[in-house]
Amino acid sequence: MRGIDWSDILQIPETSGDPLAKGAGPYDLLVVGGGINGAGIARDAVGRGLSVLLVEQDDLAAHTSSASTKLIHGGLRYLEYYEFGLVRKALQEREVLLRLAPHIMWPLRFVMPHMPDLRPAWLIRAGLFLYDHLARRERLPGSRGIDMRRHPAGAPLRGDIRRGFVYSDGWVQDARLVVLNAQDAAERGGTVLTRTRLVGAERGEAFWTAQLQASEGGPVREVRARAIVNAAGPWVGHLLGDVLRQSAAYKVRMVKGSHIVTRKLFDHDHAYIFQNRDKRIIFAIPFESEFTLIGTTDIEYEGDPAQVRISDDEIHYLCACASEYFTRPVTPEDVVWTYAGVRPLLEEEVANPSAVTRDYKLELDAPGTRAPLLSVFGGKITTYRRLAEEALSLLREPLGITKTDWTMAAPLPGGDMPGADAARYLDALRKQYPWLPETLARRYTRTYGTRTAVLLADARALGDLGACLFGDLYEAELRYQVRHEWARAAEDVLWRRTKLGLHAGAEGAARVQAWLDAHRRTDSVHAPATRSTPA
Incomplete structure (x- = not known):
């Protein structure tokens, strides 16, 4: 790994003031839901040149997408239920994802x-x-x-x-997979708003007019979008019926x-x-x-x-x-x-919950020239990228999308390692930062990949990482997560972006929350991450 040439790094300025300021004109796509499907669709859409706004009522991966068994797998047991198509699709994606992250x-x-x-x-x-x-x-x-x-x-x-x-x-580190998809979407020009709720929307001839509100309260803001993607996971039915006032062909x-x-x-x-x-x-x-x-x-x-x-x-x-x-x-x-x-x-007519399919359905409601609505029902973390491709394929005609599929060959942030070899990258990291403790170098590699260079910046000694809050959690890591990964609460840091909560205890968690409260800036959580130079 060569040293970082900061002139090579794309510095995207942090958004100041109104996070929706750059969205003065209407968005092509409003994605509702910051789980794996919503983040994956947002990333894919931005990469095709669409202007995208992703909103999540809580933290990224706050619910289903951080509560999995954390496997990228075909689902061996699904063979007993004759789900051969689903298993084959998931096995194909298993190989792709292992290469990209x-x-x-x-x-x-x-x-x-x-x-x-x-x-x-x-x-x-x-x-x-x-x-x-x-x-x-x-x-x-x-x-x-x-x-x-x-x-x-x-x-x-x-x-x-x-x-x-x-x-x-x-x-797979499931919650990090969500964060990295959102991070890539933001770096490519998308807007990601966490702790922001869709409270209403009206469908017009060419646009949806949507009302957004911070989950903690505050004024309601209006945005327009040519299409809405409902990727609300467990709330997909609620969003359709109670917020968008639309009917659905499927249920979860x-x-x-x-x-x-x-x-x-x-x-x-x-x-x-x-x-x-x-x-x-x-x-x-x-x-x-x-x-x-x-x-x-x-x-x-x-x-x-x-x-x-x-x-x-x-x-x-x-x-x-x-x-x-x-x-x-x-x-x-x-x-x-x-x-x-x-x-x-x-939803299927089977009594055993274990036998319910893990496949998904996409429902496109595009009546004539009116603004389309795409809803996502079901799915599993392994097939999220394919689901996103299929979603954009359905939206291709209504939105006039011309760019083709691209995510199969595009590493996620931090995954641009030579030969997709994390062990090789770790060896290079040790040589470039010989003062970094072995366990910390390993954890950074397995958490941030090549973005470790952004986290460490120009540090020359362990003391340059700032105060240690507990264990091996230093201020530099918290600062990185706040600026580039939308972390705002101790739970975001300790249980989703890392699993350091297993070591923190009540005192460590309190220190993290106190640091976040002291250092939080209203604009920082909306900032796209910087791009690092590949190792």
Whole structure:
């Protein structure tokens, strides 16, 4: 990695004053919803030359998109429901995403212990064969059988588990994936407003006139847009019926997925996929070096998606499922953190929530020459980029879009590493910043990728990063997140843009919030990030 030549860096001035000032004229597209689908659509649209405004009522990835199992995967279990098209599409995207964001995504090997009374070995082998061959693999090794008595993954498991299978999928820092899509959209000229709610909209002949209001209150602002994308996730129906006053051809089914995090349960780098007697599966995944992530549940949910919480029954269920396999039982006392989210799945007439499709539908309402409305129903994080392409394809004629698909070959911010090789970049980072502690260099690489150079700027020693709030969180990182990633609250920093909340404690979280309150500027959260020079 060569040194940073700051004359090569595109410095986009931070927006001052009114964040909508540059949008004096009407926008081509108003995207409502700052989850993965909304951020992905906004990025794709800006890259095609559209003027785009993205609004999110809370923080980016505040709900469903930060509450996933954090996998980039085809969905092995979906094969049992004959979702071959969805699995193939997701497997194709798995390869694309691993290439475009190697700093926040990486390959992961999964071990499935064989339980003869649950699924026969021939059925598992057949499923894994399909999984290996439904789409071309370039970065990931195929599946194989293993002897659990000899493989490292067998050590923490019950002694009577003698056989298993291993296959490949991918891991992702889900909330960061959302932030990076929004960041790229902003860098390319889009406007991103967090904590901003769409409170009303009227459809005209050529434009929507939309009313926006800060979620904390304040005056209502009006903007015009040629089209609206409703990517509100669990709120897609509410937005359609109560805000936009439109009907919908599809509905979503709310399914709660909950996870627990324990101290590290095993020392190797493989994840587990455990079969359960209720025909569901759960994962046990290495998490943040010192922890294990276990999930997920599938439970019908009818409450407010913003208030979803894991129940005691779910905690006991996940502990009991894991304890069926591990030699040392997992108990609720082992749990150090939990999270839950509502997955807005496409409504189907099936009783089992686990069997509801993870595919998506896009509904375009474009009556004649009137301003179009595109709504997104369902979906999963792995296929967000394809979903965005399909959304822009539907809007091509109504908006006169001429530029073609482009995101398949465009790295996300920080992912422009030689050979998409994060380990190689880390080695170069160590050489350029020899004073940077090993654990911090590794964390920066896996969080910011090549944007680490922007975060570190001209620092020459650890003291140049400012005060340490706790652990290895320094002021420079907070400043970067506020200026370039829309961070405004301690939760944004500690649980979405990083997982440092696992180490912060109440005192550390209070320090972060106090720093943010002291240093927040009303214009900084709307600023696009700077572009860094590739390593």
